[in-house]
Amino acid sequence: MTAPTDTSPDGRSDPEQRGKFEYVADGSRPTSFLESLRLLVTHGEVIRSFARRSLQVRYKQSVLGVAWAVVQPLATLAIFVVFFGHVAGISGGGVPYAAFAISALGPWQFVNSAISFGSLAVVNEGSLLRKVYFPREAPVLGAVASNLVDLSIMVVLLLILEPILGGQLGLSLVTLPLLVVCLIIPTLGLCLILAGLAVFYRDVKYVVPFTVQFLMFASPVAYPITNVPQKWQPLYAAVNPFVGPITAFRNVFALGTFPEWTLLGISAATGSLLLLGGHTLFKHLEPEMADVV
Amino acid sequence: MWALKLEEVTKRFRMGGVQRDSLGRVISGAPRRIVKRLSGQRSDPRPQTGKLALDRISLEVEEGDSYALIGSNGAGKSTALRIISRISPPTSGKVRVRGRVGALIEVSAGVHPELTGRENIWLYGSIIGMPRAEIRQRFDDIVEFSGLSESLDTQVKFYSSGMQLRLGFSIASHIEPDVFVVDEALAVGDVTFQSRCVERMTKLSREGTTLLFVSHHLSTVEALCTRGALLADGHVLAQGDLKPVLSQYVEMIEENQLSGIGQGENVGPLPILGATCHGANGEEQAQFKSGDPIEIRLRFEGDKPLERPYVSVGISDGRPGMLVQCSMLEDGMVPERVGTHWECRLLIAELPLLPRLYRVWAEVFASDAVGTLTEWLEVAAFRVVGEVATGPRAVVHSMAAGALAVPYSWDIHT
Numbered sequence: 001m002t003a004p005t006d007t008s009p010d011g012r013s014d015p016e017q018r019g020k021f022e023y024v025a026d027g028s029r030p031t032s033f034l035e036s037l038r039l040l041v042t043h044g045e046v047i048r049s050f051a052r053r054s055l056q057v058r059y060k061q062s063v064l065g066v067a068w069a070v071v072q073p074l075a076t077l078a079i080f081v082v083f084f085g086h087v088a089g090i091s092g093g094g095v096p097y098a099a100f101a102i103s104a105l106g107p108w109q110f111v112n113s114a115i116s117f118g119s120l121a122v123v124n125e126g127s128l129l130r131k132v133y134f135p136r137e138a139p140v141l142g143a144v145a146s147n148l149v150d151l152s153i154m155v156v157l158l159l160i161l162e163p164i165l166g167g168q169l170g171l172s173l174v175t176l177p178l179l180v181v182c183l184i185i186p187t188l189g190l191c192l193i194l195a196g197l198a199v200f201y202r203d204v205k206y207v208v209p210f211t212v213q214f215l216m217f218a219s220p221v222a223y224p225i226t227n228v229p230q231k232w233q234p235l236y237a238a239v240n241p242f243v244g245p246i247t248a249f250r251n252v253f254a255l256g257t258f259p260e261w262t263l264l265g266i267s268a269a270t271g272s273l274l275l276l277g278g279h280t281l282f283k284h285l286e287p288e289m290a291d292v293v
Numbered sequence: 294m295w296a297l298k299l300e301e302v303t304k305r306f307r308m309g310g311v312q313r314d315s316l317g318r319v320i321s322g323a324p325r326r327i328v329k330r331l332s333g334q335r336s337d338p339r340p341q342t343g344k345l346a347l348d349r350i351s352l353e354v355e356e357g358d359s360y361a362l363i364g365s366n367g368a369g370k371s372t373a374l375r376i377i378s379r380i381s382p383p384t385s386g387k388v389r390v391r392g393r394v395g396a397l398i399e400v401s402a403g404v405h406p407e408l409t410g411r412e413n414i415w416l417y418g419s420i421i422g423m424p425r426a427e428i429r430q431r432f433d434d435i436v437e438f439s440g441l442s443e444s445l446d447t448q449v450k451f452y453s454s455g456m457q458l459r460l461g462f463s464i465a466s467h468i469e470p471d472v473f474v475v476d477e478a479l480a481v482g483d484v485t486f487q488s489r490c491v492e493r494m495t496k497l498s499r500e501g502t503t504l505l506f507v508s509h510h511l512s513t514v515e516a517l518c519t520r521g522a523l524l525a526d527g528h529v530l531a532q533g534d535l536k537p538v539l540s541q542y543v544e545m546i547e548e549n550q551l552s553g554i555g556q557g558e559n560v561g562p563l564p565i566l567g568a569t570c571h572g573a574n575g576e577e578q579a580q581f582k583s584g585d586p587i588e589i590r591l592r593f594e595g596d597k598p599l600e601r602p603y604v605s606v607g608i609s610d611g612r613p614g615m616l617v618q619c620s621m622l623e624d625g626m627v628p629e630r631v632g633t634h635w636e637c638r639l640l641i642a643e644l645p646l647l648p649r650l651y652r653v654w655a656e657v658f659a660s661d662a663v664g665t666l667t668e669w670l671e672v673a674a675f676r677v678v679g680e681v682a683t684g685p686r687a688v689v690h691s692m693a694a695g696a697l698a699v700p701y702s703w704d705i706h707t
Contacts (some may be wrong), residue, residue, distance in 0.1 A: 001439065023379055023388070023390040023391075023394070024388065024389050025626045045423075045424070045425070046419050046420050048419070049415065049416050049419040049420070053405075053408070053412075053416065057407060058413075063365075071617075103658070125405075127406065128405055128420075129380075130380065131380065131396070131400075132380065132396060132398075132417070132420055132421075133378060133379035133380050133394075133396075133420075134377070134420045159617070169360065181573045195343040287381075288307075290380045290381040291306055291307075291381055292307075
């Protein structure tokens with residue numbers, strides 16, 4: 001375990017020494033959370049590079065390009081409308097099922113894509129990992145960040161589609177930034193756990209698609225949260241930190257109401273624990289990553 | 294002022310990949326670690342298993358030094374470079390590096406195959422912590438040095454290994470590193486580019502960049518570096534001024550080669566029992582000075598007495614071809630008859646050879662030179678030791694093609 005730190009120079013006024021950082025790795029001291037945060041700040045440009053990379057890699061050789069960010073959820077929406085809306089007859093909780101479903105499919109598309117790419121981000125940078133230093137969580141952050149682009153496109157799409165499909169939009173839209181944060185936190189936590197493990201266990205690659213699909217059915221994406229009895233809802237939101245933000249997106253974009261703060265708060269708390277735990281695990285695995293990847 | 298410092302650095306690699314139980318250990322050990330952390334104790338040292346690549350090594354490199362790490366394969370040189378360039382942290386011990394590290398490890402300095410040359414320049418610059426403005430400022434220099442302006446928008450995976458090296462070296466050497474780390478990589482480039490690399494490294498070194506260089510090409514090491522350390526099996530055997538360190542290394546590899554010679558398969562009807570080199574006083578010895586006499590003794594054991602066995606002895610310096618060949622086939626000094634046990638002594642009055650390792654080859658032809666009794670075989674080795682030359686900038690290890698030592702002097706008229 002190590003503690004790489006960047007500390008400012010020894011305070012000498014010699015202009016030659018300006019901007020000289022000192023790298024210290026102590027084999028017997030683990031990296032603290034604050035140290036790794038500071039590392040991320042000093043390496044901000046790297047994260048941006050990885051995000052740009054992630055976008056390029058995803059859309060470079062495809063004909064539709066970024067349009068996939070719209071096509072994918074729309075295709076899923078069609079399936080949902082036919083099978084869940086018509087065949088299974090799930091209610092839209094007061095709005096047409098299509099308007100109901102897309103309001104959750106939008107944010108879910110972000111979770112889905114961020115986890116799919118984020119969990120393999122470190123492994124995919126294997127050749128880089130072996131040859132050059134950067135904070136190892138940078139590719140994960142980059143992958144998640146690049147999916148924010150897709151999410152923004154999705155939000156625009158929601159703003160256009162919801163009125164057409166019969167959804168309600170209102171003042172509660174101002175809570176959007178908060179919802180996005182609440183959505184990112186558990187996503188990032190899960191990505192860090194999977195990305196860290198994927199370096200050591202390639203099994204993760206096969207587990208991810210299954211996990212994401214399981215999570216979707218474990219979250220109120222196809223069905224309304226009201227299908228869960230009222231008294232169990234807090235527990236539901238605590239066990240699955242995606243419940244809060246997904247339900248909140250639905251409230252804001254389909255029903256035009258404000259989020260249910262209790263559920264959102266509970267999910268945000270669990271999500272933060274997941275993020276902290278994921279980060280700790282990642283940091284624990286980090287020292288050996290370059291040796292085994 | 295030091296530029297980098299290793300204090301008691303140990304690196305242990307797990308053997309055979311990931312241990313199955315490692316994940317279980319991480320999870321089951323977590324509560325104990327948390328308690329320890331909270332009570333202010335340090336966590337457990339790493340498990341004491343696996344391959345020890347570096348064993349408590351300590352090094353200090355001064356700012357502006359050109360420092361070489363030398364040693365045989367597996368000595369730990371590359372591991373040390375990877376630790377210094379922060380890629381792989383030490384298992385225990387402390388690494389301290391002041392300033393920006395530019396590292397060229399394994400041909401491509403973090404060049405990413407899926408990206409174009411242009412994108413790689415930006416990516417690597419940002420990884421190394423350069424602001425965008427600074428990258429933009431150096432972009433043209435990097436492209437110009439690499440000579441890849443035409444392939445700039447091609448994905449790097451379509452580059453040849455030489456092109457990848459050119460791109461990697463150009464980026465790594467133009468980010469104005471405070472410490473420039475170059476691993477065994479230059480060998481991939483062509484001679485022109487290699488010499489430009491050496492030129493570039495010399496220039497950086499003159500401008501005050503600390504240079505850390507690993508290469509098996511000893512003459513490049515000697516040309517570039519002034520200080521160095523000799524690693525073997527993860528230990529530092531010697532460090533300091535390059536020349537004594539390099540001499541020790543040359544001695545070490547020659548000793549290794551010496552011990553491997555004469556173990557070859559001795560086939561044919563007349564096996565060589567032993568081959569030894571002796572000095573003027575008849576004592577067996579392995580080291581000679583240039584100009585010394587040498588006596589080579591070959592002992593044979595046959596199953597019957599022989600008539601006219603023609604013995605040939607050659608001396609080589611490891612390159613193809615013999616430097617000297619003494620053959621009874623040519624000088625006609627063949628004995629009429631030998632018994633079942635016999636010894637052949639060849640006395641060479643003077644060895645006009647430069648310091649390096651020499652190998653002795655021998656063969657025996659049957660009477661009237663038809664058929665081989667002993668195959669042409671490397672049977673012994675000896676070293677010529679001493680200074681290559683006495684000039685103020687003389688090299689430690691002679692790599693010149695010619696092995697003959699002739700008295701000479703230069704006279705410059707201007």
